[in-house]
Amino acid sequence: MGIKAKLTVRLLAGDVLVAESDDEKLWRSVLGSIQGVATADQTEGPQTVTEDAGGTDDAVARLSGELGLRAPQVRGACDPSVDEPYIHLDRRSWETFKKNTPARGPNAVAGVNLAGTLLCLWFKTLGKKDKPAQAQALAVLDTIGVQDRNPSRALQNCDWLQSRGGTIQINAARYSKALAVAKAYCSGEPVEVG
Numbered sequence: 001m002g003i004k005a006k007l008t009v010r011l012l013a014g015d016v017l018v019a020e021s022d023d024e025k026l027w028r029s030v031l032g033s034i035q036g037v038a039t040a041d042q043t044e045g046p047q048t049v050t051e052d053a054g055g056t057d058d059a060v061a062r063l064s065g066e067l068g069l070r071a072p073q074v075r076g077a078c079d080p081s082v083d084e085p086y087i088h089l090d091r092r093s094w095e096t097f098k099k100n101t102p103a104r105g106p107n108a109v110a111g112v113n114l115a116g117t118l119l120c121l122w123f124k125t126l127g128k129k130d131k132p133a134q135a136q137a138l139a140v141l142d143t144i145g146v147q148d149r150n151p152s153r154a155l156q157n158c159d160w161l162q163s164r165g166g167t168i169q170i171n172a173a174r175y176s177k178a179l180a181v182a183k184a185y186c187s188g189e190p191v192e193v194g
Contacts, residue, residue, distance in 0.1 A: 085136060
């Protein structure tokens with residue numbers, strides 16, 4: 001037998017009650033925002049965020065949901081936006097990611113591959129028709145002053161990304177690996193592919 005209680009959202013300024021509501025849609029939306037997950041009410045309607053629409057909170061919530069993380073983790077690690085370079089890497093997240101992945105070998109992740117993966121996932125979340133370019137991935141790396149010595153070769157050797165005509169896309173057959181890499185970077189955990 002479950003406990004039944006009426007949920008209320010209260011807006012406080014210090015200890016002063018500014019507003020209060022028992023509206024179910026409102027408290028579901030607030031709870032979803034706090035947990036970094038888009039609720040059904042938040043995801044109704046068009047799912048495309050454009051430069052004209054501004055604001056990326058809903059898109060960040062959708063990306064976070066796909067990665068299985070909370071929105072603050074994703075925002076803190078890569079600060080997605082609708083303006084170039086679209087992703088701004090965090091130095092601490094980068095350092096942790098590099099500690100959790102080998103420098104060489106089949107489980108190594110080149111910087112351009114991480115940046116390209118994050119861009120591909122973000123472009124998909126935004127509903128952008130174009131695909132990110134290698135140059136854009138390098139611009140993302142530059143947000144923390146990192147350079148990739150041979151980005152073209154790194155992209156060609158990456159099994160979850162495909163490089164075509166100067167653009168990058170996720171290999172549909174390895175989509176779960178792309179998600180695992182992005183999640184590992186944002187969460188600070190090792191890459192886990194299930």
